[in-house]
Amino acid sequence: MRRVFSLLFVLLILVLACKSRKKTMTGEDTVTIEDFIGFFPDTSLPFTIADTQINHKLSDSLLISGKIFSQFAPDSVYSNDYGIKNKPKLYAIGKITDPGKETYLLLKAATTEKQIAYILCFDKDYKFKASMELIRNNPDRKISVIGSIDNKLTITKKETRKAKDAQLYYKLNAYVYNTAGAFTLIKIESNEPVVAKTVYNPIDTLTQKDKLSGDYIKNSRNFVSVRDGKNARKFLFFVHFETDDDCSGELKGEATLIKPNLAQYRKVGDACVLRLLFSGNKVTLIEEQACGNYRGIKCSFDGTYTKKKTSNLKSKK
DSSP: OOOHHHHHHHHHHHHHHHHHSSOOSSSSSSOOOOHHHHSBBOSSSSEEEEETTTSSHHHHHHHOHHHHHHHHOOOOHHHHHOOOOOOOOEEEEEEEEESEEEEEEEEEESSSSOOOEEEEOOOOOOEEEEEEEEEOOOOOOEEEEEEEOOOOOOEEEEEEETTTTEEEEEEEEEEEEEEETTEEEEEEEEEEEEOOOOOTTOOOSSSOTTOEEEEEETTTTEEEEEOSSSSEEEEEEEEEEOOOSOOOOEEEEEEEEETEEEEEEEETTEEEEEEEEEETEEEEEEEEOOEEEEEOOOOSSSSSEEOOOOOOOOOOO
């Protein structure tokens, strides 16, 4: 009888050990979302990581295969930085849980040249909601960057640089996750001197043959550029605005016509929704949802712009 109890005890220990063992993320095990979340080590707050730390080599035991990752989060988390063809190694850095609410995962994507840490947000049902960059390796030694998460789950990115006059300047952006399902910019701080800069229009030289294409302006620092898209229902746009109270915004993207005179910017993984309403020689921008990542806190993309007339010069014989 004693031998039977001993055997049962050993079997019980083996069963509990199998249940408690974390499954690997190499693609060999069948993995659930609970396994995936549980693979990330618990991280205490506040959490801080510098640009000089992100390139430190991590243990292979923290590796996550792209096959496993794509089951629970989109590749767009890192593909915008690395491209579709490049496949960085993915590492589980840490996990932060807000009881009854969201779970935040800290992920590192790494190639030889580039290392970036991301924050991924999952809701209480472990559904992926949003992601954002926290820190990346920085080859410029004159600039130092720190990413941090405080006890209130406010995410801060601070860049510091030393000027030629030995003055120390900084730029600080703070973000929080909101109920709309996105990380939103809530604070901007800087002690850098304000220098007027020429506004660069990244789509200025692209084709503008479609009837809606052209430049809609208020002045040189407040304008909307529209250029031909890949088909008749789509077009490229770039908007830049600056207000008298030092609020500014900038957004480049692709819009889709949902009516002959109404287009919408909406992108997977981006909470921002912007409408462009064309009427006569004007376009009116309507910010429908959460475009705070592209503008100051106290302003919006709402506004009306008038199309600039193009001169048709005929050559004289």
